[in-house]
Amino acid sequence: MKYQKKLEMLSRTGLNIKTLFSVIGSLVVLASCASHTPYNYEKFRAAKPRSILILPPTNQSTDIQGTYSYLSTVTMPVAEKGYYVYPVAVIDQMMKENGLPSANEMHQASLKKIREIINPDTVLYLNLEQYGTKFVLLSSQTTVTVSGKLISARSGEVLWEGRATATESSSSGGGGLADLLVNAVVNQVVNSSTDRAHEVSEQASHVLFLSNGQGLLNGPYNAKSTE
Numbered sequence: 001m002k003y004q005k006k007l008e009m010l011s012r013t014g015l016n017i018k019t020l021f022s023v024i025g026s027l028v029v030l031a032s033c034a035s036h037t038p039y040n041y042e043k044f045r046a047a048k049p050r051s052i053l054i055l056p057p058t059n060q061s062t063d064i065q066g067t068y069s070y071l072s073t074v075t076m077p078v079a080e081k082g083y084y085v086y087p088v089a090v091i092d093q094m095m096k097e098n099g100l101p102s103a104n105e106m107h108q109a110s111l112k113k114i115r116e117i118i119n120p121d122t123v124l125y126l127n128l129e130q131y132g133t134k135f136v137l138l139s140s141q142t143t144v145t146v147s148g149k150l151i152s153a154r155s156g157e158v159l160w161e162g163r164a165t166a167t168e169s170s171s172s173g174g175g176g177l178a179d180l181l182v183n184a185v186v187n188q189v190v191n192s193s194t195d196r197a198h199e200v201s202e203q204a205s206h207v208l209f210l211s212n213g214q215g216l217l218n219g220p221y222n223a224k225s226t227e
Contacts, residue, residue: 038213041160043158043159044150044160047121047155048220049121049122049159049219050083050219051120051121051122052120052121052122053086053091053118053122053123054074054075054086054126055091055107055123055125055126056068056071056126057103058104058107058128059103059128060127060128061132062132065195066131066197067103070144070198073202073204073205074088074124075088077205077206077209078209080222081215081217081218081219081222082219082223083219083220084221086120094118095109098113098117107125111123111154115153115154119153121153121154122153123150123151123153124148125148125151126147126148127146127147127148128144128145128146130143130165131144132197133197141169142168142197142200143197144165144167144197144200144201144203144204145165145204146164146201146204146205146208147161147162147163147164148163150216160217162209162211163208164205164211168196
């Protein structure tokens with residue numbers, strides 16, 4: 001049978017897929033997006049930050065792994081823009097040792113306290129709105145949505161803010177209904193067990209920080225910087 005191996009995989013998960021065959025709808029398409037309105041960088045340019053302290057993101061998703069999984073994808077694109085990025089693991093441990101054990105508590109810490117502990121030029125606050133894989137109609141969909149604000153550690157002004165979503169669908173667009181359903185469920189199980197959202201997080205971070213007209217401006221350590 002064409003789907004024998006896939007169905008065997010599903011049977012081992014204990015999932016019942018019979019009810020899925022009543023689902024009728026359109027397929028979800030691979031997407032990655034951010035706002036297209038050019039950002040006003042006036043305050044960013046005036047501040048001329050050189051260093052960025054990145055706090056672990058607050059997490060509104062149902063996946064508790066999301067906070068640190070997503071955090072691990074942020075340093076590279078921010079550093080590529082030309083900023084000194086404080087090592088995120090060191091910062092996380094330092095904040096915990098100073099009485100701030102969770103991301104929510106770190107975000108509530110005063111800028112004065114952060115300056116006393118670390119003294120960065122800016123602080124990047126992130127919020128993970130969506131993180132994970134779910135079954136949507138005939139597709140297994142992995143989505144990461146994140147928003148961020150870059151705050152001056154001295155003045156408290158918002159220098160930049162943005163929001164991005166990256167989505168990957170398992171749908172191939174081919175085959176019959178049964179094939180699509182089996183593929184979707186198999187991919188959902190595999191993606192959930194292998195944390196496919198981590199790879200989608202890399203795409204979301206790329207969109208958030210590197211998008212022209214929306215991401216961070218080039219910093220002082222970027223060879224292409226003209227700011």
